[in-house]
Amino acid sequence: MVQDPKTAVRPEDRLRDAERSQAILLRAARDEFAEFGLGGARMDRMAERAGLNKRLIYYYFTDKEQLFQRVLEQAYADIRAQEKQLNLIELPPAQALTALVAFTWNYYLAHPEFLTLLNSANLHKARHLQGSAVLQELNSPLIDTLALVLRRGQADGQFRAGVDAVQLYISIAGLAYFYLSNNHTLSAIFGRDLMQPTALQDRLAHMTDVVLGYVLAA
Amino acid sequence: MVQDPKTAVRPEDRLRDAERSQAILLRAARDEFAEFGLGGARMDRMAERAGLNKRLIYYYFTDKEQLFQRVLEQAYADIRAQEKQLNLIELPPAQALTALVAFTWNYYLAHPEFLTLLNSANLHKARHLQGSAVLQELNSPLIDTLALVLRRGQADGQFRAGVDAVQLYISIAGLAYFYLSNNHTLSAIFGRDLMQPTALQDRLAHMTDVVLGYVLAA
Amino acid sequence: MVQDPKTAVRPEDRLRDAERSQAILLRAARDEFAEFGLGGARMDRMAERAGLNKRLIYYYFTDKEQLFQRVLEQAYADIRAQEKQLNLIELPPAQALTALVAFTWNYYLAHPEFLTLLNSANLHKARHLQGSAVLQELNSPLIDTLALVLRRGQADGQFRAGVDAVQLYISIAGLAYFYLSNNHTLSAIFGRDLMQPTALQDRLAHMTDVVLGYVLAA
Amino acid sequence: MVQDPKTAVRPEDRLRDAERSQAILLRAARDEFAEFGLGGARMDRMAERAGLNKRLIYYYFTDKEQLFQRVLEQAYADIRAQEKQLNLIELPPAQALTALVAFTWNYYLAHPEFLTLLNSANLHKARHLQGSAVLQELNSPLIDTLALVLRRGQADGQFRAGVDAVQLYISIAGLAYFYLSNNHTLSAIFGRDLMQPTALQDRLAHMTDVVLGYVLAA
DNA sequence: TATGAATGAGAATTCATTCAT
DNA sequence: TATGAATGAATTCTCATTCAT
Numbered sequence: 029m030v031q032d033p034k035t036a037v038r039p040e041d042r043l044r045d046a047e048r049s050q051a052i053l054l055r056a057a058r059d060e061f062a063e064f065g066l067g068g069a070r071m072d073r074m075a076e077r078a079g080l081n082k083r084l085i086y087y088y089f090t091d092k093e094q095l096f097q098r099v100l101e102q103a104y105a106d107i108r109a110q111e112k113q114l115n116l117i118e119l120p121p122a123q124a125l126t127a128l129v130a131f132t133w134n135y136y137l138a139h140p141e142f143l144t145l146l147n148s149a150n151l152h153k154a155r156h157l158q159g160s161a162v163l164q165e166l167n168s169p170l171i172d173t174l175a176l177v178l179r180r181g182q183a184d185g186q187f188r189a190g191v192d193a194v195q196l197y198i199s200i201a202g203l204a205y206f207y208l209s210n211n212h213t214l215s216a217i218f219g220r221d222l223m224q225p226t227a228l229q230d231r232l233a234h235m236t237d238v239v240l241g242y243v244l245a246a
Numbered sequence: 247m248v249q250d251p252k253t254a255v256r257p258e259d260r261l262r263d264a265e266r267s268q269a270i271l272l273r274a275a276r277d278e279f280a281e282f283g284l285g286g287a288r289m290d291r292m293a294e295r296a297g298l299n300k301r302l303i304y305y306y307f308t309d310k311e312q313l314f315q316r317v318l319e320q321a322y323a324d325i326r327a328q329e330k331q332l333n334l335i336e337l338p339p340a341q342a343l344t345a346l347v348a349f350t351w352n353y354y355l356a357h358p359e360f361l362t363l364l365n366s367a368n369l370h371k372a373r374h375l376q377g378s379a380v381l382q383e384l385n386s387p388l389i390d391t392l393a394l395v396l397r398r399g400q401a402d403g404q405f406r407a408g409v410d411a412v413q414l415y416i417s418i419a420g421l422a423y424f425y426l427s428n429n430h431t432l433s434a435i436f437g438r439d440l441m442q443p444t445a446l447q448d449r450l451a452h453m454t455d456v457v458l459g460y461v462l463a464a
Numbered sequence: 465m466v467q468d469p470k471t472a473v474r475p476e477d478r479l480r481d482a483e484r485s486q487a488i489l490l491r492a493a494r495d496e497f498a499e500f501g502l503g504g505a506r507m508d509r510m511a512e513r514a515g516l517n518k519r520l521i522y523y524y525f526t527d528k529e530q531l532f533q534r535v536l537e538q539a540y541a542d543i544r545a546q547e548k549q550l551n552l553i554e555l556p557p558a559q560a561l562t563a564l565v566a567f568t569w570n571y572y573l574a575h576p577e578f579l580t581l582l583n584s585a586n587l588h589k590a591r592h593l594q595g596s597a598v599l600q601e602l603n604s605p606l607i608d609t610l611a612l613v614l615r616r617g618q619a620d621g622q623f624r625a626g627v628d629a630v631q632l633y634i635s636i637a638g639l640a641y642f643y644l645s646n647n648h649t650l651s652a653i654f655g656r657d658l659m660q661p662t663a664l665q666d667r668l669a670h671m672t673d674v675v676l677g678y679v680l681a682a
Numbered sequence: 683m684v685q686d687p688k689t690a691v692r693p694e695d696r697l698r699d700a701e702r703s704q705a706i707l708l709r710a711a712r713d714e715f716a717e718f719g720l721g722g723a724r725m726d727r728m729a730e731r732a733g734l735n736k737r738l739i740y741y742y743f744t745d746k747e748q749l750f751q752r753v754l755e756q757a758y759a760d761i762r763a764q765e766k767q768l769n770l771i772e773l774p775p776a777q778a779l780t781a782l783v784a785f786t787w788n789y790y791l792a793h794p795e796f797l798t799l800l801n802s803a804n805l806h807k808a809r810h811l812q813g814s815a816v817l818q819e820l821n822s823p824l825i826d827t828l829a830l831v832l833r834r835g836q837a838d839g840q841f842r843a844g845v846d847a848v849q850l851y852i853s854i855a856g857l858a859y860f861y862l863s864n865n866h867t868l869s870a871i872f873g874r875d876l877m878q879p880t881a882l883q884d885r886l887a888h889m890t891d892v893v894l895g896y897v898l899a900a
Numbered sequence: 901t902a903t904g905a906a907t908g909a910g911a912a913t914t915c916a917t918t919c920a921t
Numbered sequence: 922t923a924t925g926a927a928t929g930a931a932t933t934c935t936c937a938t939t940c941a942t
Contacts, residue, residue, distance in 0.1 A: 046901065065369050067286030071937060081903045083939085092937065146428055147365045151283050154430030166435045188459070194436060195452040202424030203417055210364060210423075212372030217384045218412060234413040241406070242459035264926065289912060299928050304913065482922065501805050503722030507916060517924045519918085528916065582864055583801045587719050590866035602871045624895070630872060631888040638860030639853055646800055646859075648808030653820045654848060670849040677842070678895035700905065725933065735907050740934065 050088050052078045057085070058099045062141030066096055066148040096148070097156040103145050104166045107135060116173050121181030125243060128174065129236050133204045137228070143209040171197055181243065188245045196243070203235045268306050270296045275303070276317045280359030284314055284366045314366070315374040321363050322384045328353060334391050339399030343461060346392065347454050351422045355446070361427040389415055399461065406463045414461070421453045486524050488514045493521070494535045498577030502532055502584045532584070533592040539581050540602045543571060552609050557617030561679060564610065565672050569640045573664070579645040607633055617679065624681045632679070639671045704742050706732045711739070712753045716795030720750055720802045750802070751810040757799050758820045764789060770827050775835030779897060782828065783890050787858045791882070797863040825851055835897065842899050850897070857889045 056077035060069045071092060075082035089095040114131055116124040136143060149156055157163055174193040181187030207214070211222045221227065274296035278287045289310060293300035307313040332349055334342040354361060367374055375381055392411040399405030425432070429440045439445065492513035496505045507528060511518035525531040550567055552560040572579060585592055593599055610629040617623030643650070647658045657663065710731035714723045725746060729736035743749040768785055770778040790797060803810055811817055828847040835841030861868070865876045875881065 049901080065283055065285050065366075067283050068369075070935090072935095082937095083903060084901080086938070087901080144369055146431060147369065148283075150428050150430045151286075151362055151365065154434045157431060157434040163434065167437075168435070171436075192448075192452065195449065198425055198432065199421055199452070199456055202420040202422075204420075205428075206420030206423045207416055210368050212368045213364060213375060214416065216372045216375040216381065217386070219385070230410075231413065234410065234417070238417055238456065238460040241461070242456040244464075246462075246464050267926080288910095290910090300912095301914085301928060302926080305927075310912070485922080501719055501721050501802075503719050504805075506914090508914095518916095519924060520922080522917070523922080580805055582867060583805065584719075586864050586866045587722075587798055587801065590870045593867060593870040599870065603873070604871070628884075628888065631885065634861055634868065635857055635888070635892055638856040638858075640856075641860045641864075642856030643852055646804050648804045649800060649811060650852065652808045652811040652817065653822070655821070666846075667849065670846065670853070674853055674892065674896040677897070678892040680900075682898075682900050703905080724931095726931095736933095737907060737935085738905080741906075746933070 049078075049080055049084060053080060053085055053088060054098060054102060057089075057095050058102065058141055058145070061096060061099055061148060062144045065144065066092075066152060069096075093156070097160055100145060100149055100156050101160055101162050101166075103139075103142055105162070107139070107142060108165065108168060110135060111168060111170050114170070114173075116170070116177055121177050121184065121186060122240060122244070124177045125181075125239055126236055128170070129200055129204075129239050130232065132200050133232050133235065136204050136208050140208065143205060147209065168197070178243075186245060187243050191243060196239075200235070200239060203238060204231075207231055264306075267298060267302060271298060271303055271306060272316060272320055274298075275307075275313050276320065276359055276363070279314060279317055279366060280362045283362065284310075284370060287314075311374070315378055318363060318367055318374050319378055319380050321357075321360050323380070325353060325357070325360060326383065326386065329386060329388050332388070332391075334388070334395055339395050339402065339404060340458060340462070342395045343399075343457055344454055346388070347418055347422075347457050348450065350418050351450050351453065354422050354426050358426065361423060365427065386415070396461075404463060405461050409461060414457075418453070418457060421456060422449075425449055485514075485516055485520060489516060489521055489524060490534060490538060493525075493531050494538065494577055494581070497532060497535055497584060498580045501580065502528075502588060505532075529592070533596055536581060536585055536592050537596055537598050537602075539575075539578055541598070543575070543578065544601065544604065546571060547604060547606050550606070550609075552606070552613055557613050557620065557622060558676060558680070560613045561617075561675055562672055564606070565636055565640075565675050566668065568636050569668050569671065572640050572644050576644065579641060583645065604633070614679075622681060623679050627679060632675075636671070636675060639674060640667075643667055700742075703734060703738060707734060707739055707742060708752060708756055710734075711743075711749050712756065712795055712799070715750060715753055715802060716798045719798065720746075720806060723750075747810070751814055754799060754803055754810050755814055755816050757793075757796055759816070761789060761793070761796060762819065762822065765822060765824050768824070768827075770824075770831055775831050775838065775840060776894060776898070778831045779835075779893055780890055782824070783854055783858075783893050784886060786854050787886050787889065790858050790862050794862065797859060801863065822851070832897075840899060841897050845897060850893075854889070854893060857892060858885075861885055 053074065056074045057069075059077060060074045064070070069092070071082055071085060075085060085095060089098060111131070114127065116127060119127055157166065160166070171193050174197055178187060178191050178193055178196070182189055182191075207222065215222045222231075271292065274292045275287075277295060278292045282288070287310070289300055289303060293303060303313060307316060329349070332345065334345060337345060375384065378384075389411055392415055396405060396409050396411055396414070400407055400409075425440065433440045440449075489510065492510045493505075495513060496510045500506070505528070507518055507521060511521060521531060525534060547567070550563065552563060555563060593602065596602070607629055610633055614623060614627050614629055614632070618625055618627075643658065651658045658667075707728065710728045711723075713731060714728045718724070723746070725736055725739060729739060739749060743752060765785070768781065770781060773781055811820065814820075825847055828851055832841060832845050832847055832850070836843055836845075861876065869876045876885075
């Protein structure tokens with residue numbers, strides 16, 4: 029097919045397209061992995077979701093494994109980027125904790141794919157993280173901030189002593205994660221829809237109570 | 247082949263063979279599903295794990311989907327059977343809570359397959375529970391017991407008011423579940439092995455503190 | 465299991481049961497083969513249709529091939545038995561032909577399985593007939609009768625000369641067979657239901673006209 | 683690999699490759715279905731017949747059912763294309779009928795696969811036609827032509843009145859079809875080879891006699 | 901960069917048949 | 922005679938991946 033020079037794609041545009049294609053593919057892959065897990069995800073479906081040729085996935089991401097790793101890295105990068113906006117330091121300790129609980133909850137709610145991606149990563153014993161070059165950046169800066177908040181609260185006499193930041197961080201995540209990640213089985217078992225707006229509000233209130241109840245000095 | 251009547255296999259034994267085969271297959275399937283998820287599990291590998299013919303799986307369980315459902319039902323039946331042994335009612339309220347936290351933790355530790363099975367079930371939106379005839383029995387009787395414990399503790403003036411049993415039950419599960427289910431990614435991120443014996447002890451202590459800290463009246 | 469002598473099955477009854485079981489299995493096999501063809505027929509389904517154990521089929525009929533042969537032989541035996549009732553000899557020639565056309569038509573109508581069994585047999589190049597011990601009896605005695613009828617009619621000056629009995633026999637069968645055996649595709653193509661009662665009447669009338677129109681001297 | 687522009691494969695040729703592969707697969711599938719029926723046909727063998735990868739069959743035709751439908755459609759398209767060449771209109775009525783009988787006979791003789799494909803289609807109650815988008819084109823234009831021929835012949839006083847074109851069309855087909863489709867059982871039963879050249883000639887002569895004998899006014 | 905065509909290795913499932921009693 | 926348990930060899934279909942341009 030002869031190309032009219034005027035409509036020929038310039039190198040810069042091609043590059044931009046390349047990045048755009050990669051981003052589109054990555055999002056499609058994320059959705060596919062999130063919906064079906066690593067084992068259940070289909071390369072064909074990803075390409076279809078992306079509206080791009082399947083061969084392109086291999087061109088850019090080599091294979092399914094590496095693609096999953098890239099998706100995971102992206103997911104971590106996203107949540108870390110959001111955490112950075114939090115500025116817990118500027119809040120009084122108790123408010124900082126409340127904000128952290130709410131943030132965690134809302135992030136998981138807004139990004140359900142994050143939960144299933146983590147499940148898949150763990151089903152595979154996190155080998156996709158171990159192979160990751162950006163592993164270093166995965167650790168949340170929130171841990172340090174949380175430690176600082178706890179120290180301040182304790183200095184105030186407001187918080188109890190001996191609270192470990194990592195443990196608390198995991199606990200906050202766990203309180204939100206389990207409810208949302210397992211909402212289908214829980215809803216089936218309890219015979220009520222845990223994702224109803226009022227149920228969600230109740231859960232956030234409960235979680236906040238648990239965390240503050242635990243941390244606040246008696 | 248002439249058979250001595252005394253050593254002849256009695257009908258009961260023949261029957262038991264079928265049941266034994268099914269039990270063996272079910273266990274093999276459970277392990278396979280737990281290790282690889284529903285999508286990643288291989289029928290071949292299950293048969294191999296069981297030391298039985300692959301065809302037999304279809305003979306007894308029809309297909310992969312129904313097999314997974316049976317495995318799930320079995321997993322729930324197992325944990326419910328254990329819960330029944332707990333007898334929380336006989337303990338003072340605070341001790342009862344401590345015991346529940348410890349039980350949850352220890353059960354998950356001893357049955358890591360339960361966690362990944364639940365993850366798989368939820369990835370598939372719990373459709374295997376909806377199709378289950380034994381769904382009724384899945385609801386934990388612990389919920390009622392826990393509600394009673396909470397009422398008693400509150401009557402004592404020992405516990406705070408307004409604690410919802412379902413929320414607390416989910417929270418206790420979540421505190422344990424997230425740590426164990428996601429231990430691979432967490433260990434990678436924090437750069438330490440969360441499954442070390444001391445780490446496990448620390449976690450149980452922390453969880454107990456959180457729950458009691460939340461529940462005990464200030 | 466100990467057996468009360470009074471309820472013990474006597475050898476004669478057992479034999480009767482054996483024959484009964486075989487007959488039941490044969491009918492179930494016939495229906496299954498007729499519905500799905502030799503390739504599509506399922507041994508399991510036959511046993512289910514018969515309400516007997518699948519193993520019995522092998523006990524009595526060795527394997528699928530021999531079972532099909534037995535079914536075919538039975539089918540031919542049935543139609544030959546019916547043909548014997550016809551007594552065409554006793555009718556005037558033209559009436560005899562009319563009766564033969566009607567008989568063929570009605571038999572095919574009443575025994576649709578006969579048509580599909582024949583189709584299957586021919587798909588397999590009739591190798592099940594070649595292996596049959598009763599092949600001799602398969603040839604219709606009607607051929608001879610038909611030849612006699614034709615000779616008489618010709619002697620009367622009523623029928624044309626040179627009509628071959630075998631050709632005519634095949635033609636009569638073909639006129640009925642094609643319509644009924646291919647009624648699904650024909651109905652789809654012509655957009656009308658060829659199995660409606662009036663359509664069936666019309667067909668028989670047409671067939672009779674064709675045969676008489678051909679045979680009757682101008 | 684640098685490519686001389688002159689020898690480079692043009693897009694049209696690439697396209698044709700796909701079409702060529704599909705055509706090859708379709709032919710192989712037709713032969714396989716014709717030889718073994720829908721139930722007995724093997725996807726593996728088709729691929730082998732075609733000299734192409736088995737996976738390609740699924741790539742182009744989705745599954746066995748749809749492949750069979752395509753084969754059927756093709757078969758009908760072929761015979762309709764041939765029928766179009768007949769030009770019966772240009773012949774005197776009696777000659778037109780003779781030509782139609784001969785055409786039907788010769789087409790079935792030359793395309794034995796057509797007969798077994800139809801048998802398979804009917805065994806499955808023509809559901810493959812019902813799902814077909816090209817069903818519309820399946821109705822033979824010959825019906826209209828035949829009706830016209832009959833009307834002309836009748837107007838001449840040459841043909842009898844009241845002959846239905848559809849019935850006659852089916853009869854002509856049936857006279858040829860039954861003989862050829864069931865030739866194996868018939869040959870076995872009559873103990874002579876119905877496919878011998880002289881036998882074939884005799885049959886065509888007989889069929890022609892039957893049709894003309896029926897149609898020609900007494 | 902982008903794409904349609906093609907493939908080998910597997911995966912779930914099926915099926916006729918045999919075992920053992 | 923009758924039956925439930927068990928099996929090996931297919932069989933259809935899937936899937937990640939590569940070819941060729």
